[in-house]
Amino acid sequence: MSWGTELWDQYENLSLHTQKGIEFLERYGHFIRDRCAIEVEYAAKLRRLVKSYQPKKKEEEDYQYSPCRAFKMELNEVNDQAGQREVIAENLQANVLRELNILVKDFKEDRKKHLQEGARLMANLTGQIGNLERARKAYEKAFREAERAVENYQRADADLNLSRAEVEKQRMNMTLKTQQSEEAKTEYANQLQKTNDMQTLHYHTAMPEVFQHLQELDEKRIKNMRNYMLKSVEIERAVAPIIAQCLDGIEKAANEINEKKDTLLVIERYKSGFQPPGDFPFEDLSVAKTYDSNSQLSQPVMQPIHNHHLTAKGTVSGSKIKKRVGLFGIFSSNKKLIEVGIALKNNVAGYGDGAKEDCSDLPPNQRKKRLQQRLDEIQAKIQQETAARDGLMKMKGVYEQNPALGDPMSIEGQLNQSSNKLDKLGAELAKFQGYLEEAMRAGISLSSPSQAPRKPTSNGSATRPLSSRRSSHSGGEESLSRSASDSSVSNTNTNQSMHKKSAPGTPQPTHGPESGLGESRTSLPGSGGEEYYVDEIDAQPPLGTCRALYPFDATSEGSIPMYDGEELYMIELDQGDGWTRVRRISQPIEGFVPTSYIECHLYNT
Template sequence: MSWGTELWDQYENLSLHTQKGIEFLERYGHFIRDRCTIEVEYAAKLRRLVKSYQPKKKEEEDYQYSPCRAFKLELNEVNDQAGQRELIAENLQANVLRELNILVKDFKEDRKKHLQEGARLMASLAGQIGNLERARKAYEKAFREAERALDNYQRADADLNLSRAEVEKQRMNMTVKTQQCEEAKTEYANQLQKTNDMQTLHYHTAMPDVFQHLQELDEKRVKNMRNYMMKSVAIERAVAPIIEQCLDGIEKAANEINEKEDTLLVIERYKSGFQPPGDFPFEDLSAAKSYDSNSQLSQPVMQPIHNHLTVKGTVSGGKIKKRVGLFGIFSSNKLIEVCIALKNNVPGYGDGAKEDCSDLPPNQRKKRLQQRIDEIQAKIQQETAARDGLMKMKGVYEQNPALGDPMSIEGQLNESSHKLDKLGAELTKFQGYFDEAMRAGLNLSSPSQISRKPTSNGSATRPLSSRRSSHSGGEESLSRSASDSSVSNVNTSQPVHKKSAPGTPQPIHGSTNSPESGLGASRTSLPGSGGEEYYLDELEAQPPLGTCRALYPFDATSEGSIPMYDGEELYMIELDQGDGWTRVRRISQPIEGFVPTSYIECNLYNT
């Protein structure tokens, strides 16, 4: 079927149809353009979403749990999907939109050219038809004039009254008109022949060619519309396997979530290594004492069997002992500031405050030391590799002096050896700390073994233990083989330790150089006071620094401590000085003593 034969008389409709077709193709191009914009925006929003939910530096420790790890993997997969959406947009723009815009431009130019050709052919045919009509009218006019001239001659010839000259005149006029009529007839016949030939050529050859070109243009438009749609599908289908892999990765990450493993990780992270508190002691009611009218309670109060150690910490106990800041530097406000800084993990407080990590619970200490050992080992490996590279370079320079002076890297080798010696000494030192922490963990005992000595007026105090002695790593040079062997030994010999719930602070055993002494807080006496300068006398009861609530029940089995039940509210009299104990006072009874800091939730006053 051809437009030239079937639609020979539908020039205007075909012109309108091809115009609408090109406009539709152009509209499809606008659709592809807008879709590319949406794909790019979608990818950008996905990337912003992933970026906003990426773990912060302070949250990285929480991402050791399987749901957090799975969520992080899902973020990576979603980010990859965003990349695939960007790829779809790029391919649509390059392989569809650009070609489509060029094709629309070509279609418009070709259509305009074909329509102009058709308009020219139609104008030529119309001109020829006009010439034919003029020739026909001229022939008709000449024919009528010839007929009138003939009639006039016949009447003049029949009229006997007319002279012979008049008759001859009419005859001559008839002859001229007849000749003009024949000429007009011949011109009309020629124009008719031309018009018929041109009309035949117009409707059977010229215009069908124009319509054929328009038909081919429209078919090409429809065909390319199909091709572009198929290209769009192929572009999106090309990234479908990658998106499917992203979805498979998310599914795999979800399947790796393990609640049992997370439970062990929580234990590993928070286990302190302390032993649970022992049984509550029997309170002998016969040891209860009554307080006078100046005390906070006028009726007799039941006291535990270790009353003689805590009575001096009450309002009616007269003088009490009060601790001041380390070396007398820190006031109570400064202690509060330090406590808040420790709670909020402010840099410079808590972590890293002590090189041997003796201020941490046993399990946390061992974990921190193991991390430090691993860091030192990584530095040793890196520095050893750098030194080996320098040695090889020196050998190449010695074999070929033209490449460089071997003595130019001698200083770098000496510096590298010095760094290795320093790292080796540091590794040995921290291995000693770790071994000490291991021995201390094996020798943990209950809080009843903590040494507490009553002062001369009977109040309870806490022991003042000296700082542990540091472990020297030696000054000998660390060779390459030695560093490798030390790395392998540490990696294979260090056990994995799990964590548990908070426990009571552990006692201090032996001398200051024993491994167990590292579990106590570092204490130093102020000069000139005979070793008890940490505690000062005061005539009135010390005002509380805040309140606290017992998170767990505690049995006071050691001297200077007081029992408490779960949920009990107490006054905070003195903050934890680093040994794991906090001095508190009962709200209902004027009794003071020490309780484990990990067993209470503190709430400091604003002032």
């Protein structure tokens, strides 16, 4: 089937049809262009989404749990999917959109050329038909005039009244008109033959050829439309396996989520190693009444009620405890106290916590975990350094066998450095192995039912922070100089601890039991003979509140125990020695706790 034979008279309709076809192909190109833009935008939004949900540095510890790891893997897979969407957009632009735009441009130019040829042929045929019509009209006019001349001659010849000259005139006119009629007839016949030939050529050869070109152009447009659609499918299908792999990766990550392992990880991460508290003792108030030496009944001494989420060690009441005086009264003003409180907040927040090398400031289980991590790091360094030393020794052997390759003595310095590093790492490994063995022994002792109170430190100073914190105002120059010495030592320890980054630690006491306390001692029922300090109630207004970040077992005289999360009043701020005086909210009991174990909140006033 051909347009030239079947649609020989539909030139205008074919022109309009091809125009619409090219416009449709151009519209499909706009669709591909807009789709590429959407794919690129979608990929960019996916990448922004993945970036916004990437774990922060402070959240990296939480990503040891299987749901967090699975979510991180899903983020990576979604990011890969975004890359595949970008690949689709790039291939569509390069292999479809660019070719399609070129093809549309070529189609427009070819159609315009073919239509111009058809218009020329149509104009030629129309012109020839016009010439034929004019020739026919001229022949018709000449024929009519010739007929009238013949009639005039015949009438003149029959009329006897006319002269011979008049008749001859009519005869000559008839002859002229007849000749003109024959010439017009001949011209008309020529134009008719020419027009018929041109029309036959036009409708059977010239215009069918033009229509054939237009038909081929339209078929080529349709075929390319199909090819571009198939190519778009191939482009997307090419990345489908990769996208499927991404989905398989997400599915695999989801299947790796294990609630039991995460439960064990939580236990391993947060287990302190402390034993649960014992039972609450019965407090017999009748036993608390005491009599003086004259057998006169004195006021009963009320025993404090202890929260046995803690270990029942020595506590201090808040009665008649004078406000501490720092070095030459530096910390005596409220303004200085607030500044120290701000510094304390920064310390608690982790800006300057003084961690210990043996991790003794951590709970037992966390201490063992941290020491084991440190041992693993040291062993990895030892293996790395050993491999480097072995490589140097092999290189030295090669140099000794073939001096042309290098000087064996040039390796000696590196071998000595490697040996020194290995010696240092070995010493550090032995040291931390000792720390770990000590932590294991300490964990075993903590797990025993009867826990003995701690002994004084090795330097002979008792672990009693209260003796270094509470002083009498009647001490004169001696107490003032001792206070200055204490502050200088404490400030030195604080400055050194500011350079370390680790878990909070219990401050080491720096003073012995020399300074008088002025408290009366009594034993609580059921306390196993452990002494608590109780004074008259003369409570100071609190400077703020604090919350226990870790449980604290009061092993020092003058300190009080606390459990994790307990809320306390803050009575005096840390003066630089690592201890803060607090008071229980529910009971009038005061004492000292490690500053690094609490989170402080000062009142605005």
